[in-house]
Amino acid sequence: ELKVEQNPLFLSMQEGKNYTIYCNYSTTSDRLYWYRQDPGKSLESLFVLLSNGAVKQEGRLMASLDTKARLSTLHITAAVHDLSATYFCAAAQGAQKLVFGQGTRLTINP
Amino acid sequence: EAGVTQFPSHSVIEKGQTVTLRCDPISGHDNLYWYRRVMGKEIKFLLHFVKESKQDESGMPNNRFLAERTGGTYSTLKVQPAELEDSGVYFCASSPQGTYSPLHFGNGTRLTVT
Numbered sequence: 001e002l003k004v005e006q007n008p009l010f011l012s013m014q015e016g017k018n019y020t021i022y023c024n025y026s027t028t029s030d031r032l033y034w035y036r037q038d039p040g041k042s043l044e045s046l047f048v049l050l051s052n053g054a055v056k057q058e059g060r061l062m063a064s065l066d067t068k069a070r071l072s073t074l075h076i077t078a079a080v081h082d083l084s085a086t087y088f089c090a091a092a093q094g095a096q097k098l099v100f101g102q103g104t105r106l107t108i109n110p
Numbered sequence: 111e112a113g114v115t116q117f118p119s120h121s122v123i124e125k126g127q128t129v130t131l132r133c134d135p136i137s138g139h140d141n142l143y144w145y146r147r148v149m150g151k152e153i154k155f156l157l158h159f160v161k162e163s164k165q166d167e168s169g170m171p172n173n174r175f176l177a178e179r180t181g182g183t184y185s186t187l188k189v190q191p192a193e194l195e196d197s198g199v200y201f202c203a204s205s206p207q208g209t210y211s212p213l214h215f216g217n218g219t220r221l222t223v224t
Contacts, residue, residue, distance in 0.1 A: 004152075031210060042114070043153075043201070045212035088153065096141060096205075097166060098213065100153040 002027050002093045006101035014109055016078050021104045023072040023089035032072045033090045033098065034063050043088065046074075079108045112136065114216035116202050122222045128190040131219045135184070135204030142185050143205075143213060144177060148198040156200075159185060171196075192223045 003026040013019050023032070031050050035043040047056045049065035049072060056063050060083065062075045072089055086105045090098040115134040123129050135142045144156040156175070157167040161182035170177070174193070179185040189196055199220050203213035 033212060035215075040217065042217045043203075043213075043215040045214070048210060048212050050210060090153075094166075096143070096158050097155045097169075098145075099155070100145075102152050 002029060002091060002099045004089060004091050004099050004101040006089055006104050008104060009102055010105050012107045012109065013079055015080055018078065019076050021074040021087055023074070023101055025070045025091040029091035029093065031092045032065050034072070034074055035088045035090065037086045037088065037103070081108050081110060084108045114202055114204050114214050116216035116219050118219060119217060120220045122224065123192055124224055125194055126191045128188065129192055129221060131187045131200055131221070133185045133187070133202030133216060135202070136214055139204035139206050139214070140182070141205040141207070142179055143203045144185070144187055145201040145203065146198050147201070148195070153201065194223050197221055197223045
């Protein structure tokens with residue numbers, strides 16, 4: 001059974017700092033998703049990672065995938081307050097089912 | 111393009127009552143999914159429709175939950191009778207054909223059973 005674990009679950013950081021959220025998954029999966037959720041809002045797709053070594057960047061966020069280690073990372077560079085949200089990773093099980101991590105609640109303080 | 115729409119946004123019902131949640135996917139999306147997040151836990155898969163057919167309902171907790179997708183358009187998720195442990199946020203998502211398409215999520219329905 002596929003399980004997905006994120007860490008940390010809570011992260012409070014200062015503006016301008018760098019940090020990484022880690023996402024480990026337990027069995028083979030052919031794609032990995034990162035989502036962002038603001039309070040009371042929907043989950044917004046950030047990245048889809050399809051292959052080993054895949055790296056995608058959007059603004060201050062960069063996601064990578066290591067399928068051999070079953071690890072994906074979401075790196076935040078020079079954090080700004082607007083990035084405060086809950087971030088979820090999800091690994092695909094089978095054709096369409098996603099298994100989510102617990103979510104990382106990120107708070108960025110001025 | 112309108113996003114995935116869910117109704118209601120909040121519902122408070124008593125144990126034993128019935129509640130029906132509705133989801134309108136993005137127009138043209140054949141895939142429709144229901145997920146649920148119980149407080150403090152992960153977002154968990156409930157079921158997946160392809161058009162009007164149930165492709166995978168392995169995540170449905172028990173037979174108190176009934177999902178339908180009329181004519182391959184909107185979907186409803188009925189809980190009857192509701193129990194306390196059914197409280198949580200129910201998310202609907204849709205995606206076009208193609209295995210690698212990201213899911214587009216609605217804002218969710220927060221269900222509270224008292």
